[in-house]
Amino acid sequence: MKKIDEAIWRPFTQHLTVHPALKVKRGKGVMLELEDGRELIDAISSWMVNLHGHSHPKIAEAIYQQALKLEHVIFAGFSHDPAEELVEKLKPLLPKHLKKYFFSDNGSTSVEVALKMAYQYFWNKGEERKLFVALEGGYHGDTLGATAVSQHFSKPFSNLLFKVLRAPFPETFWGDQEVEKNEAEAIDAFRNIFAERGEEIAAVIIEPLMQGVSGMKQCRPQFLEAIEKIAHQYGSLVIFDEVLTGFGRTGTFLALEQTKCRPDFVCLSKGITGGFLPLALTVTTDAVFDSFLSKEVFKAFLHGHSYTANPLGCAAALASIELLEHKPYEAVGKKMKEEASTLLDHPLVEKARGLGTIFAFDLKSDENVYGSTVGQRFTELVEKEGVLIRPFGNKVYLMPPYCISNKEIHRLFQALQHGLASLLNQVG
Numbered sequence: 001m002k003k004i005d006e007a008i009w010r011p012f013t014q015h016l017t018v019h020p021a022l023k024v025k026r027g028k029g030v031m032l033e034l035e036d037g038r039e040l041i042d043a044i045s046s047w048m049v050n051l052h053g054h055s056h057p058k059i060a061e062a063i064y065q066q067a068l069k070l071e072h073v074i075f076a077g078f079s080h081d082p083a084e085e086l087v088e089k090l091k092p093l094l095p096k097h098l099k100k101y102f103f104s105d106n107g108s109t110s111v112e113v114a115l116k117m118a119y120q121y122f123w124n125k126g127e128e129r130k131l132f133v134a135l136e137g138g139y140h141g142d143t144l145g146a147t148a149v150s151q152h153f154s155k156p157f158s159n160l161l162f163k164v165l166r167a168p169f170p171e172t173f174w175g176d177q178e179v180e181k182n183e184a185e186a187i188d189a190f191r192n193i194f195a196e197r198g199e200e201i202a203a204v205i206i207e208p209l210m211q212g213v214s215g216m217k218q219c220r221p222q223f224l225e226a227i228e229k230i231a232h233q234y235g236s237l238v239i240f241d242e243v244l245t246g247f248g249r250t251g252t253f254l255a256l257e258q259t260k261c262r263p264d265f266v267c268l269s270k271g272i273t274g275g276f277l278p279l280a281l282t283v284t285t286d287a288v289f290d291s292f293l294s295k296e297v298f299k300a301f302l303h304g305h306s307y308t309a310n311p312l313g314c315a316a317a318l319a320s321i322e323l324l325e326h327k328p329y330e331a332v333g334k335k336m337k338e339e340a341s342t343l344l345d346h347p348l349v350e351k352a353r354g355l356g357t358i359f360a361f362d363l364k365s366d367e368n369v370y371g372s373t374v375g376q377r378f379t380e381l382v383e384k385e386g387v388l389i390r391p392f393g394n395k396v397y398l399m400p401p402y403c404i405s406n407k408e409i410h411r412l413f414q415a416l417q418h419g420l421a422s423l424l425n426q427v428g
């Protein structure tokens with residue numbers, strides 16, 4: 001077998017201790033075919049981006065046809081059909097008060113754009129609001145602004161980052177008896193932050209209903225509604241980062257549909273192209289947009305990326321959204337919930353939770369027995385069952401593409417069952 005190229009520096013990888021990367025030859029539907037001949041079900045949609053299965057012919061064809069017409073063009077001063085058609089397609093699917101669409105390339109940049117727009121919105125009006133509020137455990141990406149509001153992977157950069165106030169996130173799960181108490185405490189803490197510094201806060205950023213990288217930690221809609229109300233009372237803007245939750249993941253097109261919230265920004269990426277090409281959108285209100293209108297050029301939003309609104313990405317997104325029209329995520333979510341019930345009483349399963357096509361649980365982990373490697377060991381056991389997962393520490397999640405069949409969903413849960421049984425054997 002050909003050796004994996006050692007010149008490649010991989011993302012989120014400690015190269016001193018990592019296992020060699022698995023080489024993928026091709027992907028079809030939910031399956032990944034490895035160079036060593038094995039096949040794995042992609043139960044995490046390849047970092048939560050793939051919606052309709054790998055190498056979907058409709059999206060592949062849309063990209064090919066677009067590439068024959070126009071692969072890319074500068075988007076400042078120029079426009080093209082795929083971008084305009086994509087915005088038209090999204091308008092009826094997004095809340096009506098969100099009227100302006102700004103393109104970028106990935107989840108981090110969609111957040112970066114929202115943070116910069118929120119800050120400049122006040123600056124343009126002659127107000128200085130230097131602070132942002134983020135929720136404990138949140139993750140919003142790797143660019144420096146997104147790192148500042150995130151609570152993961154930020155340690156080496158702490159001296160470089162702008163100030164962010166953290167509010168508690170009232171994590172909940174199925175059968176949680178404490179949820180109301182935890183929520184009330186979190187809302188009080190949020191209110192106190194705003195009572196002290198509300199006039200200085202430009203925006204609050206939130207992963208609605210499900211914090212992804214924190215390990216699919218869930219909260220209830222009523223919590224989001226309460227904190228949004230407080231932020232708006234102080235004139236602060238509200239950013240919903242739907243990079244992970246968007247495009248059906250939580251059972252509705254956007255997670256915000258399950259709330260009464262009216263955020264000032266929504267950030268979209270990951271599933272936007274069905275997992276084919278990098279693309280992102282930051283969608284905002286006329287009020288935000290209008291604050292940038294001025295005869296002074298520096299009041300414009302002087303921000304953009306070379307590949308802004310790449311026509312191939314837009315064509316992929318259009319095809320992907322068409323495939324979402326019959327809401328394939330609804331049936332997947334229903335079957336996953338049904339299968340999940342078989343795991344709930346397992347002695348190693350804690351805090352089972354889920355929404356739509358996302359199911360997660362914590363592996364009961366006694367640091368002394370398992371060490372911090374429990375997630376990695378479980379991954380290897382499940383991989384032997386032909387399923388690819390990638391837990392966050394001891395937090396295991398499933399988030400498969402929507403083309404998955406009921407039989408394949410059953411196989412996923414059987415693989416988890418077998419993995420749990422082997423893990424239980426290991427610890428005696």
Ligand SMILES: Cc1ncc(COP(=O)(O)O)c(C=O)c1O
Pocket residue numbers: 106107108109111139140141142207212213241242243244245269270
């Ligand atoms: C909620 C959320 N926001 C932003 C990002 C960053 O997206 P990207 O990795 O495309 O930059 C992620 C990535 O996992 C995410 O989960």
